[in-house]
Amino acid sequence: MAANLNAELNLNPLLGLILENPYATGIFLILVLFIVIVFFIAKSGVLSIFREHQEYRLRRIKDEISDHELLLADESLNKYSDQMAYHLQIAKLNKLLKFNHHDIDLLEYILSCKNKDLAIFYYKSAGKYIEKNEVTKRFKLKSYCKDWVVTLIDRIGIFLYFAISLGSLFPMVYVVYLCVVTGESLSAIPHSFVVAQSFFFGVCLLMALMVANPLFKPWKATQFLRLEKI
DSSP states (O other): OHHHHHHHTOOHHHHHHHHHOHHHHHHHHHHHHHHHHHHHHHHHTHHHHHHHHHHHHHHHHHHHHHHHHHHHTOGGGGGGHHHHHHHHHHHHHHHHHTOOOSOHHHHHHHHHBSSHHHHHHHHHHHGGGEEEOTTTOOEEEOTTOOHHHHHHHHHHHHHHHHHHHHHTTHHHHHHHHHHHHHTOOGGGSOHHHHHHHHHHHHHHHHHHHHHHHHHHHHHHHHHHHTOOBO
């Protein structure tokens, strides 16, 4: 029984395979790093703090609504009943949508979307490119956001994203090409190079997202205005 257990738990062949293959080594190290980060986040209590903050925020909104309702029932404040009812409605919509904003027209627009969460995501990201017609109460792109400008900026963003992220793989592609041309085995590639290339690719992927994300915002604004309504 003990012999069988030892045989089942013998990881030497797996470790040998990982050490012999530079690609497996890089993937293994990235996986270990990912597990360590997840473990650290779980143990640090960050998730608990975030959950407690969300619960506190919901309780605060609920208390504000209760206060508004009590004040609205106060006869001495009947003079301001319309204004108070307006703010109470905004508070309730904020709670319903889990999104805080003072513009009731915007809240009603988001509520009218079939995918309200996507609408909130688009508006949070690209709200500065959207304006409201004060007469019709309809939302539109700002005047400088012409269709051709939005399309051009979006395509530039896509190009930069792939140019930066995929361009970071050029060293690896070049080394693999040399191995193929010279007939050298891929296992001859140093482990340190594979690890460095993996790290470099991850950094460039993050940098590409940071560079391209602002260029995608006008497109997100157009998508916000085109969301399917209920």
